[in-house]
Amino acid sequence: MSRDLYRLALAVLHPGFEGTSAPDWLRRALGEGLGGVVLFARNAIGAELVRELRAENPGVVVAIDEEGGTVTRLEVRSGSSFPGNRALGVVDDADLTERVGRQIGRMLAELDITLDYAPSVDVNANPANPVIGVRSFGPEPDLVARHGAAFVRGVQGAGVAACAKHFPGHGDTVTDSHLALPTVAASREELLARDLPPFRAVIDAGVRAVMTGHLLVPALDPDAPATLSRAALTDLLRDELGFGGMVVTDAIEMRAVAAMASPGEIAVRALAAGADAICVGVVTEDGLRELTGAVVAAVRDGVLPEDRLAEAAGRVRALSDWYAARAGLRERARADLDPGAGLEAARAAxxxxxxxxxxxxxxxxxxxxxxxxxxxxxxxxxxxxxxxxxxxxxxxxxxxxxxxxxxxxxxxxxxxxxxxxxxxxxxxxxxxxxxxxxxxxxxxxxxxxxxxxxxxxxxxxxxxxxxxxxxxxxxxxxxx
CATH class of the missing domain: 3.40.50 (Rossmann fold)
Incomplete structure (x- = not known):
């Protein structure tokens, strides 16, 4: 196996792990070029853990879901210090949303975390939605666009990369993609008018990453969910919306896509469609080996072009480089205490x-x-x-x-x-x-x-x- 090809394959894999310290196999993989690690509340996240990861690979993209509100990994026991998106949308003060985003970014900067899988810029168009709900700024595209862009400015103003999700929009669904594959039955015109304006807004605001949604959107691609669809990720997100940053999948063990094929095949198909980073919520040493082997084999078999893999790995490095270049921003953010922002927003909501x-x-x-x-x-x-x-x-x-x-x-x-x-x-x-x-x-x-x-x-x-x-x-x- 070519070491260069092996390193390219590792660079696009972003796994989570069990335990409160980095296992030996993860350390070895980081030393060999593993591009990212996703942290969860189960990891008892702290600065020491992040230092363990960076000791093996200083440029590793360390990612976390820290949306505020219901989805918090750092404050899961006490509850978040910040209200979630729906509360911020009810207040409808974009400056306050930016302040909240900056304080969340500041909290991540303290821990040397690269990437926040937030904000959710899904338009909660369906009141029966079981997984978005209060994670959305609201049911109106303009409202979500305004506050999504403000949140991105806040987080990235603290020197931490933001990630808008779940492209092309998980708001008009009645199925949780953790459990099964949702279908978005909107026409292309409806998508353009309702679901895509928030993504346009965050792209204009300079968001560094976009997360795919495991969603079947027949108006874009009747045969594959967005995570595996070139029509969604390349033709629409890249070519039409002009996004040049890192595209990361939602976790590929979610049943919406996991039921379709093996993890290795899902990873290869996502990369071929235009994704740059493959998020795996939890993986073992054997699982990481199988994923890496599947990507390498796909290149050797001509299923995945090597230049597409190299492009994806390059976008992961570009995000890491962006973060490294903003050490000064993070230093200033650490001193920019705004302890009342969260409670002020909660009271107003x-x-x-x-x-x-x-x-x-x-x-x-x-x-x-x-x-x-x-x-x-x-x-x-x-x-x-x-x-x-x-x-x-x-x-x-x-x-x-x-x-x-x-x-x-x-x-x-x-x-x-x-x-x-x-x-x-x-x-x-x-x-x-x-x-x-x-x-x-x-x-x-x-x-x-x-x-x-x-x-x-x-x-x-x-x-x-x-x-x-x-x-x-x-x-x-x-x-x-």
């Missing part, structure tokens, strides 16, 4: 009706809607903790999806009742639960941490997302 307030410790019933596969398990809504900090002895009951409301009478009848739900607009059973709680206890206060349904109860608070600061803002309002 609250939508409230009713006048009920809490003057003593309540009973909190958390209706545990299952969040999407993009959200780390155990991500807290934070509402109970935020209320308990202000009203000691706050009590908590967790209700599982589809479960029955607990008995709200007896000793519990003396406590104020706070019902915490998520995405009532999307779940009929959640709206049903709210209706039952309000019928049993008209004094019920409802807090919706997702895309809310119609206001109900003595007071209704919509945070438009899950984060520590969103919970704090809601608790402040309820105890005002």
């Amino acid at each position: 609250l939508t409230t009706t009713g006048t009920a307030a809490l003057d003593r410790a309540p009973l909190v019933v958390e209706v545990n809607t299952r969040l999407s596969q993009a959200v780390d398990p155990g991500t807290p809504t934070g509402i109970t903790a935020a209320l308990a900090a202000l009203l000691p002895n706050t009590d908590l009951v967790r209700m599982e999806p589809g479960g029955e409301l607990p008995d709200l009478g007896g000793p519990r009848a003396d406590r104020p009742l706070v019902l915490v739900v998520h995405d009532a607009a999307r779940h009929a059973w959640v709206r049903d639960t709210v209706e039952k709680a309000v019928a049993a206890r008209p004094d019920t206060i409802v807090v919706d941490t997702g895309i809310p349904g119609p206001p109900a109860g003595a007071a209704h608070v919509a945070t438009h997302g899950i984060s520590r600061v969103s919970a704090q803002a809601a608790a402040e309002w309820l105890t005002r």
Whole structure:
């Protein structure tokens, strides 16, 4: 196997790994030219871990999903210090969005992380969407474009590369691509008018990377999902929209594409379509060897042109070089503390009706809607903790999806009742639960941490997302 070809193949692979330190096989691969590593909450991310990676390959592209709101890898236990995109879209202050983006970039700069897989610039056109929802700035293309560009300016102004996702737009789907292949049934004209303006805006703002969506878009390509489609990645993204940065796939173990072929074949087909980096959420030593071998074999067999592989590896290096050249920006960003940006945005995003307030410790019933596969398990809504900090002895009951409301009478009848739900607009059973709680206890206060349904109860608070600061803002309002 040619060492040059082997290094080119390694350069375009960006795997994740299990454990809280870099395994020996990953260190060896980095020393041999592995181009990137993706970090997750399971890795207990810290500066020491990133130093371990860079000790083997100083130019490695270290990537992370740090969107703010529900999708955080650095603050998964406490909840994010920043509200997510939907809350920022509700506020609709692009300068504030840029400030939030800069502080997220600053947090990553502190850890020497190269690339943030954010923002999501999907237009949440379908209210039933199970995986985008509050991860989108909203349902209107202009709104998403405005705030997507502002977020990119903020992150990259801190010297960290941003990555817009999920091209060509995951907003008009009813299937989670982690679980199956979604279809976007829009015409090309609808895509151009609705889904693509945010991508045009972030490209104009200089975004360094774009992530593909595992989406079948028949108007672009009836035969292959966007990740594997030359029509989507080369003809549209490169040639028509003029994007010259790094194209990275969404994780190829997601069932939307994993069900179609082996990981090696998916990687080869994505590279041939125009992707530059292959994201694999978790891989073993054998898995990385198989992926590398598949790419090398595809070049040798004439399936993947070597100049296409070299071009892809060059774009990965270009992103690494961009990051290296911005050490001064990161140094200035580290000193640019704006600790109030997240809470300011969360407070401004609250939508409230009713006048009920809490003057003593309540009973909190958390209706545990299952969040999407993009959200780390155990991500807290934070509402109970935020209320308990202000009203000691706050009590908590967790209700599982589809479960029955607990008995709200007896000793519990003396406590104020706070019902915490998520995405009532999307779940009929959640709206049903709210209706039952309000019928049993008209004094019920409802807090919706997702895309809310119609206001109900003595007071209704919509945070438009899950984060520590969103919970704090809601608790402040309820105890005002």
